[in-house]
Amino acid sequence: MIPRRDLPVRVAARAELSPTCFRLTLSTPEVIDAAPGQFGMLACGGTFDPLLRRAFSLAGVVRRGGLSEVELLIKEVGRGTTQLRHIAVGAELRLLAPLGKGFTLEAGDRPLALVAGGIGLPPVLFAAEVLAARGAAFDLFVGAVSRPELLEVERCGRAAASVGGELVLATDDGSRGEGGFVTDAVERRLEAGQSYARALTCGPNPMLAAMAKVGRRRGVEVELSLEEAMACGVGVCLGCVVELSDGRVVPSCKEGPVFTAERLAARWWS
Amino acid sequence: MIPRRDLPVRVAARAELSPTCFRLTLSTPEVIDAAPGQFGMLACGGTFDPLLRRAFSLAGVVRRGGLSEVELLIKEVGRGTTQLRHIAVGAELRLLAPLGKGFTLEAGDRPLALVAGGIGLPPVLFAAEVLAARGAAFDLFVGAVSRPELLEVERCGRAAASVGGELVLATDDGSRGEGGFVTDAVERRLEAGQSYARALTCGPNPMLAAMAKVGRRRGVEVELSLEEAMACGVGVCLGCVVELSDGRVVPSCKEGPVFTAERLAARWWS
Amino acid sequence: MSVGTATRVGALPLANPIMAASGTFGYGLDLVEFCPPERLGAVVTKGLSPRPRLGNPTPRIVETAAGMINAIGLQNIGVEAFCCDALPVLRERGAVVAVNVFGERMEEYLEVMERCEREDGIAAYELNVSCPNVTAGGMEFGHEPVQLERLTRMCRAATRRPVWVKLSPNAPDLVATARAAVAGGADALTLINTLRAMAIDAAARRPVLARGCGGLSGPAIKPIALRMVWEVHTALPGVPLVGIGGVETGRDAVEFLLAGASAVQVGTAIFRDPGAPLRVLSELEHFCAEHGVAEVSSLIGGLQWP
Amino acid sequence: MSVGTATRVGALPLANPIMAASGTFGYGLDLVEFCPPERLGAVVTKGLSPRPRLGNPTPRIVETAAGMINAIGLQNIGVEAFCCDALPVLRERGAVVAVNVFGERMEEYLEVMERCEREDGIAAYELNVSCPNVTAGGMEFGHEPVQLERLTRMCRAATRRPVWVKLSPNAPDLVATARAAVAGGADALTLINTLRAMAIDAAARRPVLARGCGGLSGPAIKPIALRMVWEVHTALPGVPLVGIGGVETGRDAVEFLLAGASAVQVGTAIFRDPGAPLRVLSELEHFCAEHGVAEVSSLIGGLQWP
């Protein structure tokens, strides 16, 4: 496993994915060996505005023509992401990566359930493509508030299909795929007798909590990728802490961002 | 005279002029009617870094294909100018212009002496090209520390030649043109019996003071374009004040940046 | 959705809560084409003294990270010139004018006010007892509660108009000075003035400013200003506050209103954008419309403590 | 030109003047590949209490203009775990370690120190009497000169090692607290800690931080920190100071040295760049080489007042 580094990266491409989301492709000569669920801290520019780096899950890392290409899927929500949305292709940034602990991909003989809500897709998509490459079975559940906010649908479909898995789309408003929450879609499958080795989940907190409860009810282990506000991303500021079921309070950037639901304090799953 | 406005401008072109200086061409549909010596306050970007706008003399304003093109010649000296040097063509900025009072171009029958030192060239070049267009006579004196820092030499030559004027280059190290200070070059002409209606001068403070003294010794009126640190550029912060010979202390952004030497407190010319 | 912007600072009703701050908007008439003074809740004049002042030597300003330090030293045209030249025009335009009053001695505050009392069209006085950039006057009154109460009482007695006291964030005990001003009869408190600060030219081994130190303003200080407004609001709930410090956007204004300010002043932002106060006002209205706030005044002190 | 970087904080000699600040560098071992602790003048630990602390609820941090507010609440592993787990490794690496000491009661400061006294490889104690983010302890000692002198004297008596007192910029009277610390026997003063500040979520009408207020750090506060270092240096010329507040570059470090600091700490900058302290050091050496400064220590207090 190649260690974290503060990588000088070039903006190789920028692509709009939805009214609010875009894809950033960052390239560097360095070899990056990252696991799905790990993230990077991106310095949006050299200036003091914004001051802090921004945390983004790695959505994919590919080696191409002597370069590593890191993919980020980003939702524009504030100062930093707005600057990134307008950044010039060719701009030089710094990415501190890979950071944190990712998903558990080992699954034995049962398939995995990959569950993404909204901009929680990046680490889940990364997992899907890695599993597809390994030929490991999974179903992929992708939810969003409504049709236009469903990202990278084709890629998701391709990854799932390549291992005979299902791509289940869900929108809160029913404008595409199954109506209602994506976690309900998962539960319906479990109800129908489908069995999963583990559910790997990323999305807004209410959705993570919902997924944890489903897992509890149905006896499926659930891993959650959390999003706490982070200053350093490397465990020294203690800004991003989460409380564990054993009462310990740990930095999610270092012990996480991925945790099994039971490891987290009860409010997450009970 | 069209009033000052806060113009949304597009970066139409950026060109390197020397190891430290570059030309920025800003375009806007608005019609701009500016006089040589006037300046603009440029917001280097939408962020808080840098917080304040930067003051730049207008080096030229041309109307081309339904657009006004404003030229700035900029020396990279710090945060803002470094950002401007790397700004993407096509970027949108805001320019508050035209501001302040410019040079007096009316000259009767005698020629004007246009005198620039270093990055003091922009307003002087603007004056030269306006006078050239009017067919009014002038000699153009351009000084720099050394050869590579002489900017826009061809344009200067063309402007002067078009009205039968002389372009006198001077470098402190003698690497091009006459050796020594450009103000000495002016004085040598005056000594040799050349007579000027007025000297329009911009450059570092020591050079401005030297020129004022030359004017005093030789009985030539001298106008100086000053560079005080500015926050607002429009007379409300009182950061940029200069002391006048009558004891008044006035904002140079409003009463200036161009002053006749005698209007300024004695330390400028005695 | 249409939003009601009316507010009041104590007894003084304002069409909207956004003012241009003292020292950043001249005498209200320098930027009329970008920001007509009559469209604002009020305009606060540059600090006025009985006689004109030349201020400090230059450099007087320096930029810092998301802020700037100034040491203008209260250069101003004097109350007489203001009353003769600027005030009639402001009156004519229908602007609501607050006069920022400065004196080196207590009597000078009264001198300025007495001259203003002879004029119509002045809505309030804002006592500047917090300027860090003058050798005499300014902060010395603002830091010492007993002195401040005396000064405020004297000024309060000299007029029927509202008297605001502009507090210093550099005071040893902010709440104590606030109490003193209120005890002296202040109708409202403006906070904050600039924070004492210094910039150094490493190569020259000297302070950048000719005066050495100056006052820090701009976005950098907003978190401190918000904390201070909230602190004074919770300590003196009934007292009208005018919030100021680093306001750049309508959202910033909302934050100050929530923290307990009845109105908000825009200062340094004007240097970045000559139309800043008007922009802040329209952004404020937009925010309210978006968030279903029918009356801007309903935001005042609306902060829910965790 | 080769530059001598050696300096001393009082009697303590340091290979160079750059330290990693408390609370921004863990226990010195989290970022070894970016910034080996032994290459720095010293590393200051996260504030240590007698027993582990869980700190405050989240959100604990929020970004502001050129700064950030934190309300961590001194979460730490406790002095015992530090001495058993981190210290041996730091000692092994040859790092110069300053232990940042915190207690809710005066006795707790002593508890921490007594445990540390049993260990080799601790170069100094830094008493944190200026944390704005805890209900008990912290600032209460830092704001009250009499209390501070007592606490400092107690701690001073408990060790032979240098005792630094980290001052609060929120104290009513900075110089008075500095004097008190010195009277109590402090060998050096570290300044500044964070400034009390607040960020508000306008839409939610709540403070962003779970605790409401927190402490402001980063480039935004540098001009205030420089002013305070200079103020204390001029008031107490002989007293060794450790400067801190918004240091991002070597030039910033030079400014603090000129203002009177014998050493400089780098805090928030580490969150932007995990190698910040080392980068600051090399930029500092580069600045000195460029400006013909043979000994970094010759910069200390070298500011020429206008």
Ligand SMILES: Cc1cc2nc3c(=O)[nH]c(=O)nc-3n(C[C@H](O)[C@H](O)[C@H](O)COP(=O)(O)OP(=O)(O)OC[C@H]3O[C@@H](n4cnc5c(N)ncnc54)[C@H](O)[C@@H]3O)c2cc1C
């Ligand atoms: C481990 C991790 C992985 C993430 N992965 C992604 C991703 O793949 N794609 C994506 O679009 N977003 C992701 N986020 C969220 C992303 O970091 C924020 O949306 C981003 O920081 C917002 O910055 P801003 O300046 O645009 O917003 P602002 O609101 O201006 O940011 C202000 C401050 O709040 C923090 N902040 C704001 N929103 C969040 C949030 N949701 N989570 C954490 N901190 C926040 C910022 O870091 C910054 O310090 C991730 C967050 C974490 C912690």
Ligand SMILES: Cc1cc2nc3c(=O)[nH]c(=O)nc-3n(C[C@H](O)[C@H](O)[C@H](O)COP(=O)(O)OP(=O)(O)OC[C@H]3O[C@@H](n4cnc5c(N)ncnc54)[C@H](O)[C@@H]3O)c2cc1C
């Ligand atoms: C009326 C006027 C006309 C000018 N015309 C030109 C021009 O045509 N070309 C050009 O290259 N420069 C010109 N300057 C100087 C230019 O404004 C500064 O070089 C620029 O502001 C430096 O910004 P910075 O962020 O790169 O430097 P920094 O040092 O980072 O700037 C820090 C602060 O100091 C101020 N400052 C720094 N240097 C100067 C200076 N020499 N004069 C005034 N303020 C300064 C900046 O405005 C900023 O507020 C002019 C200045 C004035 C007042």
Ligand SMILES: Cc1cc2nc3c(=O)[nH]c(=O)nc-3n(C[C@H](O)[C@H](O)[C@H](O)COP(=O)(O)O)c2cc1C
């Ligand atoms: C250049 C300048 C001049 C100022 N002059 C005055 C003044 O004359 N009287 C006063 O009470 N405050 C004065 N101030 C303080 C501002 O009114 C305001 O309190 C402070 O700048 C903080 O607000 P801001 O961050 O929005 O600028 C001045 C501020 C600046 C930047």
Ligand SMILES: Cc1cc2nc3c(=O)[nH]c(=O)nc-3n(C[C@H](O)[C@H](O)[C@H](O)COP(=O)(O)O)c2cc1C
């Ligand atoms: C997240 C965080 C945690 C901190 N924890 C401590 C601490 O435990 N003890 C202490 O004395 N100071 C602590 N500080 C204050 C810093 O050491 C420093 O005094 C302050 O941040 C100003 O310096 P800076 O601007 O370089 O960060 C902390 C600061 C931050 C940002």
Ligand code: FES
């Ligand atoms: S972000 Fe700093 S400890 Fe996790």
Ligand code: FES
């Ligand atoms: S720059 Fe503000 S008055 Fe001239």
